Amino acid sequence: MASKSRHVTVELQNPKPFFGPICQCRHQFFREEFLRHHQCLEQQREYYSEGAIASAEDALSRIMGRLEQLCQRDDACEVVGQLLRKLDAVTKLSEWTEPRTLH
Numbered sequence: 001m002a003s004k005s006r007h008v009t010v011e012l013q014n015p016k017p018f019f020g021p022i023c024q025c026r027h028q029f030f031r032e033e034f035l036r037h038h039q040c041l042e043q044q045r046e047y048y049s050e051g052a053i054a055s056a057e058d059a060l061s062r063i064m065g066r067l068e069q070l071c072q073r074d075d076a077c078e079v080v081g082q083l084l085r086k087l088d089a090v091t092k093l094s095e096w097t098e099p100r101t102l103h
Contacts, residue, residue: 027071040091
């Protein structure tokens, strides 16, 4: 399999103000999703270039470091959803976990 060289960037355009106290269930859910992406990345490490791995791990580290702040935003679901989709473009985790329809 060819080495994947997609880079995950974390850019928050037009940041919105914090909305209020953190929702612990939302924070826990998002945290678990990012950890699942990290585990998936680790399982596929041999198929990625070192640069792609470093970029994805850096992005995951920055996200996890700011997750509590992100969860306080009034647009948290939208922003975190965008970040998860960017990571999924690299890890393809959704392809592994989505139920398949058998014909």
